[in-house]
Amino acid sequence: MPHLPPNQSAQIPAPRSPSAPPPAAPEPVRLDAAVIGAGFGGMYALHRLRDRLGLTAHAFEAGDGVGGTWYWNRYPGARCDAESVFYSYSFDEDLQQEWVWSERYAAQPEILSYAEHVADRLDLRRSITFGTRVSSAHYDEDRCLWLLATDTGRRVEARYLVTALGCLSAAQAPGIDGLDGFLGEVHHTAHWPHEGVDLSGKRVAVIGTGSSGIQAVPEIANLAEHLTVFQRTPHYTVPARNRPLTEEEFDDVRDRYPELREEARDTAVGLLLDPPPGNAADLTETERTAELERRWHRGGLGFISAFGDLLMDETSNTIAADYVRERIRETVRDPRTAELLTPADYPIATKRICLDTGYYEAFNRENVSLVSVRDTPIERITPTGVRVDGTDHEFDVIVFATGFDAMTGAYTRMDLRGRDGRRIDEEWRAGPRAYLGVAVSGFPNLFTVTGPGSPSVLTNMMASIEQHVDWITDYIDHLERSGVAAAEAEEEAQDSWVAHVAEVASHTLYSRAGSWYMGANVEGKPRVFMPYAGGLNLYRQQCDRIASQGYPGFTHTAKRSRGNPSRKHLRPAR
Ligand code: FAD
Numbered sequence: 007m008p009h010l011p012p013n014q015s016a017q018i019p020a021p022r023s024p025s026a027p028p029p030a031a032p033e034p035v036r037l038d039a040a041v042i043g044a045g046f047g048g049m050y051a052l053h054r055l056r057d058r059l060g061l062t063a064h065a066f067e068a069g070d071g072v073g074g075t076w077y078w079n080r081y082p083g084a085r086c087d088a089e090s091v092f093y094s095y096s097f098d099e100d101l102q103q104e105w106v107w108s109e110r111y112a113a114q115p116e117i118l119s120y121a122e123h124v125a126d127r128l129d130l131r132r133s134i135t136f137g138t139r140v141s142s143a144h145y146d147e148d149r150c151l152w153l154l155a156t157d158t159g160r161r162v163e164a165r166y167l168v169t170a171l172g173c174l175s176a177a178q179a180p181g182i183d184g185l186d187g188f189l190g191e192v193h194h195t196a197h198w199p200h201e202g203v204d205l206s207g208k209r210v211a212v213i214g215t216g217s218s219g220i221q222a223v224p225e226i227a228n229l230a231e232h233l234t235v236f237q238r239t240p241h242y243t244v245p246a247r248n249r250p251l252t253e254e255e256f257d258d259v260r261d262r263y264p265e266l267r268e269e270a271r272d273t274a275v276g277l278l279l280d281p282p283p284g285n286a287a288d289l290t291e292t293e294r295t296a297e298l299e300r301r302w303h304r305g306g307l308g309f310i311s312a313f314g315d316l317l318m319d320e321t322s323n324t325i326a327a328d329y330v331r332e333r334i335r336e337t338v339r340d341p342r343t344a345e346l347l348t349p350a351d352y353p354i355a356t357k358r359i360c361l362d363t364g365y366y367e368a369f370n371r372e373n374v375s376l377v378s379v380r381d382t383p384i385e386r387i388t389p390t391g392v393r394v395d396g397t398d399h400e401f402d403v404i405v406f407a408t409g410f411d412a413m414t415g416a417y418t419r420m421d422l423r424g425r426d427g428r429r430i431d432e433e434w435r436a437g438p439r440a441y442l443g444v445a446v447s448g449f450p451n452l453f454t455v456t457g458p459g460s461p462s463v464l465t466n467m468m469a470s471i472e473q474h475v476d477w478i479t480d481y482i483d484h485l486e487r488s489g490v491a492a493a494e495a496e497e498e499a500q501d502s503w504v505a506h507v508a509e510v511a512s513h514t515l516y517s518r519a520g521s522w523y524m525g526a527n528v529e530g531k532p533r534v535f536m537p538y539a540g541g542l543n544l545y546r547q548q549c550d551r552i553a554s555q556g557y558p559g560f561t562h563t564a565k566r567s568r569g570n571p572s573r574k575h576l577r578p579a580r
């Protein structure tokens with residue numbers, strides 16, 4: 007089956023034939039720091055470790071190029087929904103001055119070109135091994151080294167392991183009976199073929215209506231003879247109002263880039279959005295409607311900051327949700343379709359808010375139909391299509407827009423083991439546990455870029471990536487200068503951070519939706535709100551405080567003078 011994400015079993019290397027001699031194991035390569043992933047997180051980590059700290063650093067990437075998300079997600083309509091001028095690196099003034107964004111929200115090819123440009127500019131490729139998946143990473147406590155093995159048979163030793171695996175990189179397709187027997191083409195939005203897919207004049211199914219499905223539907227509708235959208239849960243989406251950026255606009259941003267970035271850094275989401283005029287209760291009904299109206303017409307993520315308490319207060323949230331519901335009924339001509347498309351039973355923005363370009367309008371087209379699979383799930387894939395509630399729908403192409411095992415999937419799909427053989431999938435069985443979302447107790451010298459328990463997916467990820475990588479590499483620099491062989495998050499510090507993450511989330515409405523933030527889209531995954539909802543600005547302050555106090559919450563093991571680590575702790579880091 008082409009272009010579907012690998013499932014767990016597909017990642018286990020095929021057994022060698024018993025008669026073939028085992029290949030000679032190549033000598034491990036010794037590094038100061040190994041980075042896994044060459045998306046924006048891994049690229050920046052590699053640059054800082056190699057070029058700023060002067061360490062021997064190397065990255066391993068499963069894909070054949072840089073860009074991560076933007077290398078894999080090439081479906082029609084894929085584009086960012088944080089404004090391009092902010093969805094980009096800020097660490098290099100020359101870089102941000104020389105790159106020109108063409109649209110308010112850049113499309114996937116432009117973002118991928120940007121990633122490639124950065125890789126060239128920083129000469130990163132010579133330190134990245136592409137087409138190579140790290141299949142295991144085990145910590146050797148005696149030598150304070152991470153031992154990595156790859157699916158291409160490489161073995162690597164590294165003192166530090168920086169994982170930039172991506173919060174949304176472990177794509178998943180539901181195990182629906184009959185899929186193997188489908189005679190047409192099957193694709194997943196997150197594994198879209200690089201050569202593209204010819205959808206013109208075809209009968210196409212899109213399964214899934216999250217952000218990817220919502221971006222893809224209007225584009226596919228333009229190409230397909232007929233498009234059928236299979237929807238389990240209607241998502242809230244607001245218009246992106248994407249448009250070309252004018253030269254004047256862009257010049258203005260460039261002139262003020264340093265100051266705009268500084269301002270964005272000090273926000274909860276790492277982006278400049280219009281601040282709310284107050285909580286919903288502080289405004290009159292007329293003011294509330296005007297505020298929503300203004301934001302709807304401006305387009306973009308700013309809609310959900312219409313009221314300061316939109317994510318905390320049910321009444322406030324309902325006012326915004328009702329506004330969107332009215333827009334759906336107003337836009338979609340067929341009342342039954344409109345009703346199906348209208349989210350009814352969870353607060354707006356508790357599943358990630360989507361931005362669209364003509365999503366609801368697409369359902370007014372003759373060649374687009376909607377099938378709800380909420381009460382009657384897809385029964386099976388037949389050789390010619392999809393069976394729902396006893397009805398067969400025939401297709402040439404099936405597109406899964408069914409999302410990701412978010413935030414933890416890329417970790418638990420890898421054989422990651424810390425001290426005493428502790429396995430990450432066991433440690434996180436009841437939900438992910440990490441100190442500041444950046445380090446895991448029992449896994450010394452492992453640093454997780456935008457790991458669970460950090461703000462990550464609730465923010466402009468570029469801002470979160472930069473904050474995390476800066477903090478991690480400053481910490482590694484500190485460890486190097488202090489003669490520390492191993493740094494490990496203390497269990498107690500981790501427990502209190504995990505409790506803090508849960509406590510902050512409990513003041514929000516997030517737990518009211520079965521979202522991927524909560525692990526609800528993966529069968530058997532614990533229902534735990536995984537990102538940190540306290541805001542990037544407050545999070546940054548907490549991380550900075552910990553650094554300035556000498557990294558309390560971490561235990562440091564000293565190097566022995568001859569290179570072997572001593573078991574003696576350097577000092578209680580507290
Ligand atoms: P990724 O870009 O996911 O890169 C991780 C890389 O690690 C991947 O290339 C993967 O192949 C590699 N990898 C994973 N495991 C292994 C392994 N074991 N061995 C080797 N390689 C491995 N965020 C925003 O802030 N704004 C947006 O508008 C936005 N839009 C998005 C749209 C889509 C369709 C998706 C899927 C995500 C979007 N995101 C957005 C989130 C996006 O993932 C981040 O913005 C950002 O690109 C993440 O960068 P990263 O380097 O952390 O992870």
Ligand code: NA7
Binds near residue numbers: 216237407527
């Ligand atoms: P999402 O947001 O997880 O959306 C996946 C969609 O697929 C969602 O509508 C799911 O319904 C649906 N789904 C999953 N399994 C099924 C089955 N078995 N049948 C029908 N429908 C199914 O992933 P996206 O790729 O759209 O977006 C992920 C993030 O990437 C996005 O937020 C951006 O940040 C970029 P459900 O809602 O679970 O009922």
